[in-house]
Amino acid sequence: MQGISQDFIFIHCMSHHINPKDVFIIIPAYNENAVIRSVLEKLLPCKYTIVVVDDGSAQNLFPLINDMPVYSICHQVNLGQGAALQTGIEFALSKQALYIATFDADGQHHPGDIENLLEPLTDNRADVVFGSRFMEGSVHNMPVKRKLLLQTARYINYFFTGLLLTDAHNGLRAMNRKAALQIRIEENSMAHATEILAQVKKNKLHYTEIPVNIMYTGYSKAKGQTVWSGFRIFFDILLNKIFK
């Protein structure tokens, strides 16, 4: 009985002709100890290779997940989400990953969306796929204030990178090995989302967007970006442009 249900989940999660083990899911986690287990539990049935990057959390994540089949990487000090992603990507590449996806640790993403993100990659239609909360077909319960903030961020990204996406700061993305080798995130802070766009443009990578579902829980709202952090990201981008 168990075998059947696992097979079913397997087919449900991975209908393409790729080995899910070649798909590495990078989960940057900073003080997400309360939810990390439940997020991983939802992801594990998909059989992807999971890489949790603990970005110097106050309380070490390892004891919480030491019975789960996932890779754990630990930054000794907190460097920022961008740095955690880059560490995870480099690690995945060293493990011969063919596809790499990034996934937020706060439980706002839906594991089933990863398959949709991989589709354009496996079909060779794109090198990088961005998840979007604002495309038709995506479901979200987003607060109005955040919606406005993200709309502003879209145009700021457009201003700095020349790419206008429907969503600006979505933690759910996927890329193939070629793109992962070319993209190098040097912005340790949240400004990495803009940097990825800039590098997609610079390296002339093909990109596309796929609608994804976002579940805003009280937890993720409390941990998420505010207008103030939006300003900080903006100044990070600006300063880093000057100091390149």
Added chain:
Amino acid sequence: MNGIQILLITGVIILFLYYTFRLRNALLDMLILALFTGVAVFFILFPEYTNKIAGKLGVGRGADLLFYICILFFLFVILKLFARIRRLEKTLTDLVRKQAKDEAIFMKEPDKI
């Protein structure tokens, strides 16, 4: 010599001595430092000269000229410090990342689920 001049000259000399002990190997830096100290002491003793220079540059008072120069100087210092912090951050990131990748572990073999 009045009170403020004694105070300022003492401060400048203490700073000069402090940097002298820290930069004892950098000859060029020492020369620049000595030059700055000399100019500072000169203008503290004869402040009316700053007024003359200020007048030539179209600024009313020597004190105002000094103020403007200070703003420029501090902006320059902030930029230098920012660039240095960026470099440090990059070094730190590289080190932490290397250690993190070297010490990556697989929590549990998938077969045992």
